[in-house]
Amino acid sequence: MSGIISVFFGSIILASMAILIHLISAYHPYHRPVPLALSSLATMSLAVLALSLINDGLSYLEIVRSSVSESISSLLNILPIIYVSIAIILLKVSLQNRIEEPL
Amino acid sequence: MWLQWWIVLFLLISGYSMARMGPAFDRSRFGFLVFFAGLVLAFLPTEGLMSSEDAASESLRLTLSWAIPGAIGLYVVASGAPIYNESNIFKLLIGWSLTLYSLRAMFISWGPDIDMIGKTVSSALGVTLTMTIYLYSIRIAESTSSEDSVTKPLESDEIKHISDILLSNVGDMEAKE
Structure with missing residues (x-):
């Protein structure tokens, strides 16, 4: 059970980190990233705090490293489902021919 | 060094973000290179990882080993699929060969169990x-933003530039008629 909770908060930290990296990498003058960065930082901090309550004796860095890497492993398991879905759609597209409609 | 694993993640996310900025921004040209650097770094050996990081690193390598040929295969299939009833058989054959190879590799490495499904659902909920x-933060930020001030009128060189473009296009249209 603790593994599932750890992965849940880890994925929140991972997604918040990804949003922060995205905001920094894709910054442009027509964008106002500060409110979004603050909300992501707040979400990430709350998740780290929640994990620190579950994992006594571990530093914040160790908590982040272990929970985020566990969540990455879990999220990668979704990829095969997405991949097979796209392959099925493309199989249909490859096989079907549009019926010619006389104008 | 354990930091290498985190640099890989940073480069992959950063490269993707830069690439999707579009051609209006010069930075988008480097997006693919940054993403590619992340992919190369992901396959280099890493030391000093925690057990969970080691597992995630191995899992990422396994996923990339079938996802890279798979993505190329699906792209080739999509480009060879029938458009107006004309398909490119050569592209379809190459694309489906790559896709079938990656599907085979994927099913060999993928072994779902109850624990894994529970963790996957939990992580998907966290991301959602x-x-x-x-998304709510975007909505709040947009609703609280001040209205744009009145746009300044065009300067004389801008008026001349736009007039030249319009006259050139009107001239082309008249010539076609």
């Missing part, structure tokens, strides 16, 4: 919750 908070 974070994205929901992010």
